[in-house]
Amino acid sequence: MPPLTDPLAAIENIYTPRQRHVLLIASLLGLGGLMLLGLAQYLTAFLGAGILFVVFRPWWLALVHRRRWNRRLVAVLLLLVTVVVLIIPFVALSTLLIDRLVAFARRPELIMDVLHKLEHATGFQIIGRQNVQQILQQVARQVSSWVPSLATGTLNFLVIVGLMLFTMYYLFMQETYFLLGLRRYLPFRSDTLTELGDSLRNNVNANVLGQVVVSLVQSILTGLTLWVFAVPDPFFWGVVAFFMAFLPVLGTPLVWGPAALYQFSQGNVGQAIGILLVGLVVIINVDNLLRIVLAKRMGDIHPLVTLVGLVLGVEIFGIIGLVVGPLLVSYFLVLMEVFRRENRAAKAAKKAHAKPVGGNSGSSLPNASGPAGA
Numbered sequence: 161m162p163p164l165t166d167p168l169a170a171i172e173n174i175y176t177p178r179q180r181h182v183l184l185i186a187s188l189l190g191l192g193g194l195m196l197l198g199l200a201q202y203l204t205a206f207l208g209a210g211i212l213f214v215v216f217r218p219w220w221l222a223l224v225h226r227r228r229w230n231r232r233l234v235a236v237l238l239l240l241v242t243v244v245v246l247i248i249p250f251v252a253l254s255t256l257l258i259d260r261l262v263a264f265a266r267r268p269e270l271i272m273d274v275l276h277k278l279e280h281a282t283g284f285q286i287i288g289r290q291n292v293q294q295i296l297q298q299v300a301r302q303v304s305s306w307v308p309s310l311a312t313g314t315l316n317f318l319v320i321v322g323l324m325l326f327t328m329y330y331l332f333m334q335e336t337y338f339l340l341g342l343r344r345y346l347p348f349r350s351d352t353l354t355e356l357g358d359s360l361r362n363n364v365n366a367n368v369l370g371q372v373v374v375s376l377v378q379s380i381l382t383g384l385t386l387w388v389f390a391v392p393d394p395f396f397w398g399v400v401a402f403f404m405a406f407l408p409v410l411g412t413p414l415v416w417g418p419a420a421l422y423q424f425s426q427g428n429v430g431q432a433i434g435i436l437l438v439g440l441v442v443i444i445n446v447d448n449l450l451r452i453v454l455a456k457r458m459g460d461i462h463p464l465v466t467l468v469g470l471v472l473g474v475e476i477f478g479i480i481g482l483v484v485g486p487l488l489v490s491y492f493l494v495l496m497e498v499f500r501r502e503n504r505a506a507k508a509a510k511k512a513h514a515k516p517v518g519g520n521s522g523s524s525l526p527n528a529s530g531p532a533g534a
Contacts, residue, residue, distance in 0.1 A: 204480045205320045209327035211483050212242060214364045220332055235332040239325050247321055253403060256396070352498050359494050363487045366466065370454035371482065375405035378412050378447055385438045389431040391419045405447070406482055407474075412443055465489050 175183065199206070216238045223229045331338055343353060383398020391397065401415040416439040424432035466486050473485015 201316075202320060202323055204477060205323040206327055207477065207480050207484055208324045209331060211364060211368065211480075212238075212324075212328050213331045214360060215368055216241075216332075220335070231333060235329050238332065239329060242325065242328070250403075253399060257400065348498075352494075355494050355498070356491060359490045360487060363490055364483065366454065366486070368483055370450075371406060373454060374447060374450045375402050377450060378402070378405045378443055381438075381443050381446060382412050382416055385416060385435060385443070386419055389419075389423060389435050390428070391423065391435070411447060413439060416443065465493070 173180070196203075219238065220234060223234045224231055343350070346353060348356065379398050379402035382401035383394050386394035386397055397415050397419065401412045404414050405411050407414070416435055420432045420435040420439070423429075423435060469486025469489040470482060471485070472488065473481025473483070475481070477484050
C-alpha cells in the first residue's frame with residue numbers, strides 16, 4: 161500500500177528561502193512585540209524577578225550547588241526572605257505614610273498653624289492666606305480621592321508581587337534551562353553574553369546592594385540627627401529616610417528639610433540650623449562619597465553611568481528603574497564596544513584577504529614576460 165501523501169505539499173511556495181527567513185524574523189518580532197504590549201503593565205514584575213534572581217544567585221550557588229541542599233526548599237526560603245525583608249516593610253511604610261497624609265489633609269489648620277509660625281519667626285509673608293487655603297483644600301481633595309482607589313491599587317500591587325514571586329521561583333527551579341535558553345536564543349556571541357552578564361552583575365551590586373548600604377547609612381544618620389535635635393518620631397522618619405534615599409537628587413532632604421522647617425516654626429532656631437548643617441555637610445556628602453566608592457568597589461560602574469541611568473530608568477520604569485536604568489546605559493556601552501571590536505576584526509580580516517600572499521602575483525608577470533621579451 162503506497163504511503164499517504166499530503167496533496168498540498170506539492171504546491172510551490174511563492175517566497176525564496178531568503179524571503180522566508182526575513183518573514184520568519186519579522187513574525188517573531190511582531191509576536192514578541194504583541195506579547196510585550198500585553199504584559200506592559202506587569203513588566204516591573206518580570207524585571208524585579210530577574211533582579212532578585214541575580215541578587216540571590218550567590219546564595220543559591222552556595223546552598224544548592226555547593227552544600228547540596230534541596231532546590232525547592234532553598235527557592236521557598238528565598239521567597240520568604242523577599243517577602244519579609246522587602247515587601248512587608250514597603251507595604252507597612254506606605255500604609256503609615258498614607259495614613260499620615262490623610263490625617264494632615266483632614267486637618268489643614270495644623271499646616272496653617274506651622275505657616276503662621278514661620279511667617280512670625282521670619283517676618284516674611286510666605287503666601288497669601290486665601291491662596292494657602294485654596295492649596296490646602298486642593299491637596300485635601302486630592303489625598304481624599306486616593307482612598308477609594310486604594311483597593312484597586314492594592315489588588316494590582318498584589319498581582320504584580322505574586323507574578324514576581326512566581327517568576328522568581330521558576331527562574332531558580334529551572335535555572336539550568338533558563339541560562340541555556342539565554343545562550344541559545346539571544347543573538348550574541350558567547351563572549352558578548354559573558355560581558356553582558358558581568359555588566360548585569362556589576363549594576364545589581366552597585367545599584368541594589370550598594371544603594372541599600374547607602375540608604376541604611378543615611379537612614380541612621382537622619383534618625384540620629386532628628387533625635388538629637390528633638391524632632392518628634394525620629395525613628396519613624398529615619399525609616400522614611402531609608403526609602404527616600406533611593407530617589408535620585410531629592411533623597412533624604414525630603415525628610416530632614418521639613419524637619420528643620422518644623423523646628424524653626426516652633427521657635428527652635430538653633431535646632432533648625434543644626435539639622436540643616438548636619439544634613440548639608442554630613443548626610444548629603446556621605447551619600448555622594450559612599451555612592452561613588454561603592455559603585456567603584458562593588459560594581460566598577462562609572463558614577464556618570466549611574467546618574468544618567470537613574471534619571472532615565474525612573475522616568476520609564478518607576479522605582480524599579482533605579483536598577484534597570486543604569487543597566488540599560490551599561491548595556492548600550494557594552495554593545496557599542498562589541499560593535500567597535502567586531503568592526504575592527506572584520507576590517508582586519510578584509511585586509512588580510514585582499515593582501516597578496518608571498519608576493520607571487522607581483523613576480524609572476526616579469527617571469528611570464530621574460531621569455532617573450534627574449
